[in-house]
Amino acid sequence: MVYTTGSFEGMKSLNQSTILNVIHNQGPISRANIAKLTKLTPPTVGGLVNELIDRNLVIEEEALQTNGGGRRPIMLSINYSAYYIVGVYAAAEIIRVVLSKLNGEIIFDYVQKLATLPKEEEFIEMIKENISYVLEEKEVDKKQVFGIGVAMHGLVDPDKGIAIFAPHLQLRNLPLKEILEKQFDIPVMIENDVRALALAENWFGQGQGISDFICISVGRGIGSGIVLNSEVYKSSFNTAGEIGHTVVDINGPKCHCGNNGCLEACASETAILDRLDEELKLDQDSILKNRLENNRQELSIDLLFKAAREGDALTIKILEESGKSLGIATANMINLLKPSKIILEGQIFKDDFVFNPLQQMIEQYSLKGAQEEIQIVRSELGKKGMVLGAVTLFINKLFMPGGL
Ligand SMILES: [Zn+2]
Missing domain, CATH: 1.10.10.10 (Winged helix-like DNA-binding domain superfamily/Winged helix DNA-binding domain)
Known part of the structure; x- marks a missing residue:
């Protein structure tokens, strides 16, 4: 051969x-x-x-x-150092490109923060430029690169290599695989970011050696990656895992998908910040009122958690309610699929303000057999989880017989 x-x-x-x-x-x-x-x-x-x-x-x-x-x-x-894999994580707020060895060890990491929403052509150009930059910085020849893995938020068709719909970037039907393969002459795989994260958890994180688990990621949006029988479940439409658009309150706030009360509209970072902003407009008491007096733009998840740690009742209530909504959606998922582990990813889980009510709701609303012990844990891969997932698309393909 x-x-x-x-x-x-x-x-x-x-x-x-x-x-x-x-x-x-x-x-x-x-x-x-x-x-x-x-x-x-x-x-x-x-x-x-x-x-x-x-x-x-x-x-x-x-x-x-x-x-x-x-x-x-x-x-x-x-020989894990013989070749490289490029990983790309494309979200609304950042484009992150890494260079990895074949064992997932990241040797170069470049993050570009996006201040404004890029147009489609700008977005594609940025990804191309960032990949070129990473390869040039490490003086890597294209022939040494096994593949470019892309983790993209929203609906993704990995078979066709198309980002079907990326709501936060407002992009539709973007043939990213074709575009990047044409540009670099390197094989490209693209996957939904949370499904890629689930794969990374399976190889390197909390999902190692576990045949059935669910990753739930909360950021600007909310998504999940479902691993069943040791495989990431996609469905024949390639769009499985949209826990963010399961409804937790039919009278709840409007979601960008058009429905009311989706989990994403109740519990995502965006939803939490919007809710706090609304409460402050209603003149609710909070230590953030004075801090943000003149500039609501400064409102951030960090600031909000800081207020909660200082005992701010309004902030704590909003975080608790987010945790409850997440807990209801997760309990529903547990009742349907009975995974043995739930892995939570996102900065809102770093303290217990969201984590504890979530756990309480799961305890209350999931049906359990006597022997069933479902672990609820936080991801330990940190912010690099998604981009490591992008890299893992190729690691999985290389080392798993018939992988992915
Ligand atoms: Zn929705």
């Missing part, structure tokens, strides 16, 4: 990704043990391993100890 360096054309053999998977999980490992574990014949393993060595993806080293027969076996490991 002839490989085209830097592309996946030569990597499509299922046996080869099976071998990569075994070396990734069990390495350093000998050829004989790979044959035993994969049930492939030793000559097949030998041939495929040699190809991986030629490609520099696998490296050989002599074992430190003999296997009893006096000869030290040759052990195989993955």
Whole structure:
């Protein structure tokens, strides 16, 4: 088989990704043990391993100890530094581009903050420029890049590589895969940001070794990534996971989707800030009233949490109500799918103001069998979770037989 360096054309053999998977999980490992574990014949393993060595993806080293027969076996490991993956996280407020090794270790991280909403052409240009910048800064040749993974908010069709609808960026039907592949001549994968995050949690975070869990991400919007039977569930429409538009209060505030009382309209960062602003307009008592007297633009989640920590009753009430709405939606999801873990992502979970009422509502509204213990945890991947998810699209493809 002839490989085209830097592309996946030569990597499509299922046996080869099976071998990569075994070396990734069990390495350093000998050829004989790979044959035993994969049930492939030793000559097949030998041939495929040699190809991986030629490609520099696998490296050989002599074992430190003999296997009893006096000869030290040759052990195989993955060369995680041989190639790179570019990860892109595109949201309304930032474009983040990272360069990662094949094990998800980020070696360069560039964040561009967006002050105003970019037009479609500007948005595409920014992504292209940022990717070029990261590659140039680290002097990486395109042939060394396995792929560019993109995590994008909103509805995404990963098969077609299209951002169907990104509400916060006001973009529709953007063929991002085609555009970036044309520009860089590198394979591109695109996925919804929270589904990408769920994949990152599965590989590197709180979802490791767990076959069924749900990631719920709260920022300007609210989304979820559902992992069932060790796979990220997408549905045949590729749009599964929109927990933000499940309704928690039919008389609730208007959502940008057109309905009333969606979770996103009740509990997202935007909803929390809007609610506080409204209460202040009604002259409700709060320590933020004086602090923001002349400039409501300065109202931020940070400032709001600071007020809550200082005991500001209005802020605490608003955060509690957000937590309750999130708890109801999560309890509904738990009753439907019975995941063994819920992973919460977002800065609003950093203190207990939102987290505790959320947990109480889950306790109250989810039906549990005697043996069922559902863990509710915070993501530990931090702000890099989404962009790591973008990188993981390719890590998953490389190391999982038939991955993604
Ligand atoms: Zn909605």
